[in-house]
Amino acid sequence: MWTHRGRQSVTTVVTTSSRRLARSNRSIATPWRRSYASSNKGSEQSANAHWLRNSLAVAGAGTAAFLIYDYATSNRNQLESASEKVKDLSKSAEELSLQYVQHKRSVKSPGVYVWGTNAYRVVDPNSKESVVKTPRKFAYFEGQVLRDLKLGEQSGAAITEHGDLVQWGKGYSETEFKPAKTLIGKNLTSLCMSNDRILALSSDGNVYSLPIAKDDQLTGRKLKEGSWVPFRSGTASVSYRLLQPGLKLGERITALSGGLDHALLLTSAGRVFSVASSTENYPSFGQLGIPGLTWATRPSGPVDTLHEVTALKGSKIVQIAAGDYHSLALDKDGNVFAFGDNSFGQLAMEFNPASPFCDTPTLVPIRNLYRSSWLPKATRVAAGGANSFFTVDAQRILGSKENPATLRDLGRITADTWACGRGIWGALGTGKWIHLQDAPVKVKTLSGLSEYDEQSKSLSPIRIHDISVGTTHVSAVMDNKTHVNAAPSTSLDETNDWGYDALWWGGNEHFQLGTGKRSNLSKPNYIHAPPEGNSAADQQEARLQIMPRHKGKVDRRTVSMEQRVECGRHISAIYSAV
Numbered sequence: 001m002w003t004h005r006g007r008q009s010v011t012t013v014v015t016t017s018s019r020r021l022a023r024s025n026r027s028i029a030t031p032w033r034r035s036y037a038s039s040n041k042g043s044e045q046s047a048n049a050h051w052l053r054n055s056l057a058v059a060g061a062g063t064a065a066f067l068i069y070d071y072a073t074s075n076r077n078q079l080e081s082a083s084e085k086v087k088d089l090s091k092s093a094e095e096l097s098l099q100y101v102q103h104k105r106s107v108k109s110p111g112v113y114v115w116g117t118n119a120y121r122v123v124d125p126n127s128k129e130s131v132v133k134t135p136r137k138f139a140y141f142e143g144q145v146l147r148d149l150k151l152g153e154q155s156g157a158a159i160t161e162h163g164d165l166v167q168w169g170k171g172y173s174e175t176e177f178k179p180a181k182t183l184i185g186k187n188l189t190s191l192c193m194s195n196d197r198i199l200a201l202s203s204d205g206n207v208y209s210l211p212i213a214k215d216d217q218l219t220g221r222k223l224k225e226g227s228w229v230p231f232r233s234g235t236a237s238v239s240y241r242l243l244q245p246g247l248k249l250g251e252r253i254t255a256l257s258g259g260l261d262h263a264l265l266l267t268s269a270g271r272v273f274s275v276a277s278s279t280e281n282y283p284s285f286g287q288l289g290i291p292g293l294t295w296a297t298r299p300s301g302p303v304d305t306l307h308e309v310t311a312l313k314g315s316k317i318v319q320i321a322a323g324d325y326h327s328l329a330l331d332k333d334g335n336v337f338a339f340g341d342n343s344f345g346q347l348a349m350e351f352n353p354a355s356p357f358c359d360t361p362t363l364v365p366i367r368n369l370y371r372s373s374w375l376p377k378a379t380r381v382a383a384g385g386a387n388s389f390f391t392v393d394a395q396r397i398l399g400s401k402e403n404p405a406t407l408r409d410l411g412r413i414t415a416d417t418w419a420c421g422r423g424i425w426g427a428l429g430t431g432k433w434i435h436l437q438d439a440p441v442k443v444k445t446l447s448g449l450s451e452y453d454e455q456s457k458s459l460s461p462i463r464i465h466d467i468s469v470g471t472t473h474v475s476a477v478m479d480n481k482t483h484v485n486a487a488p489s490t491s492l493d494e495t496n497d498w499g500y501d502a503l504w505w506g507g508n509e510h511f512q513l514g515t516g517k518r519s520n521l522s523k524p525n526y527i528h529a530p531p532e533g534n535s536a537a538d539q540q541e542a543r544l545q546i547m548p549r550h551k552g553k554v555d556r557r558t559v560s561m562e563q564r565v566e567c568g569r570h571i572s573a574i575y576s577a578v
Helices: 002-037 041-101 103-110 216-218
Strands: 114-118 131-137 146-151 156-160 165-168 187-193 197-202 205-211 224-226 233-235 240-244 251-259 260-269 272-276 316-322 326-331 335-339 357-363 374-386 389-398 413-423 432-444 449-452 458-461 463-467 473-478 500-506 519-524 550-554 555-568 572-577
Touching: 002 463, 146 187, 146 555, 146 572, 156 187, 156 463, 165 197, 205 216, 216 463, 260 316, 260 326, 260 519, 326 374, 326 389, 389 463, 413 458, 413 463, 463 555, 473 555
Parallel strands: 251 316, 316 374
Antiparallel strands: 114 131, 114 572, 146 156, 156 165, 187 197, 197 205, 205 240, 224 233, 251 260, 260 272, 316 326, 326 335, 335 357, 374 389, 389 413, 413 432, 449 458, 463 473, 473 500, 500 519, 550 555, 555 572
């Protein structure tokens, strides 16, 4: 509207000036012709005077007309220039919004973006850079979707869409850093990494343990494998061990999580098993959850024998999480159990220098974090490095001596995030830098959030969709609504859909936060989306978001996919997952 009005005023000015110029010519020419036609000599001086006045009037009118024309044309140019700027801004806003939602890129070209330390060629095997400061596309996984991805400082591992294990980095090979398929044909679904071994879970519940190093895979003992072809068998291409816990009929392993020396396994019946997962070191901080278990007291048999965490038998566990040297377990009733190293308070219990670890699962006192008028229930646990996180849904209930008729927030639910452990790099997300935090503290930036739900016509809490904890840094993906009308969607629409908000904080000594700077962050912050090209439009800064589940093209196939975040050891990644 502003541009239209500006152009209309210019047209009016030019038209009015032309009309006034025409009328002035007529009024000047008519008296001049009358004098010239007169034959009266006595009026010759009067005629000369009229001629001079008329000449001056014509000159003045011409000058005025020129000035008006020049103003009109220059004003038109300015307005047209302003109009072009408005168009440019509109175009820029459109391109910015397209990059802001990022679904165009995710649908068009799924893949992996990685950044952080590249000293061992994990972020970019083709580059000799020691660090990669901002998200960079991983060439090998261009146009691919993955089942899982884990990143150590010295090596990386991923499970492809077809269930094959891919490894890369100097930790895998000192001479060949590029990705290579190692364990194939097992239909793997997820994995975890220790100091020097990988544990991978298959779709049928089998757990494979194999060394990270290529030389160890090729020179180690290889098992004989059967074949679906009768009377035909062979030997495995790489060395691995098959971990077999004592399961009940119909029970199978459904999830796993690993630290530097240990791993946790969760069964479909809600039982938890722990295992030593490192060749170099035996778990010695109680992270296995077996009281009195050490290298000297371990039972006879293989070192990587699975142990059931019997202290959790009375609870049906639904989620597990492992830090470097500690473990967390969440049951169906919203209770959190912690065991292992407590040197930085990561077990959410008071630090005792005389006993810096706990080898028995202990209940985290979540109920004590809220007043009696609130009923809390843990909904998620996450661990990494020396930090622990758990999310809580707290519902407002009727307290003692309270009148329900006077309460407006009765039944309201608030979603909060709590943290404990090491905070010297800001990984607690509380805005403070502290060595040890043994009492859970609320991450206020991620707590008490809400948004308007158009379906229920009310406010609903914004929970954590996912949280990934690295050695010193953390990323949280918010479960904000990704559609304007909050309706379920199987495909992404350019105008109505956007992604989940993603926030990052903690250590940034290797640029693993993706901000392009080395400064640590003690509070959750947004980062910018990686540019796709070299043009000015592609280089615009836009907030990075994580795309929800949608349908996209992979090798001319339509695949249901979503984006996930992985925080590893000083490395971060965003990848398209099935």
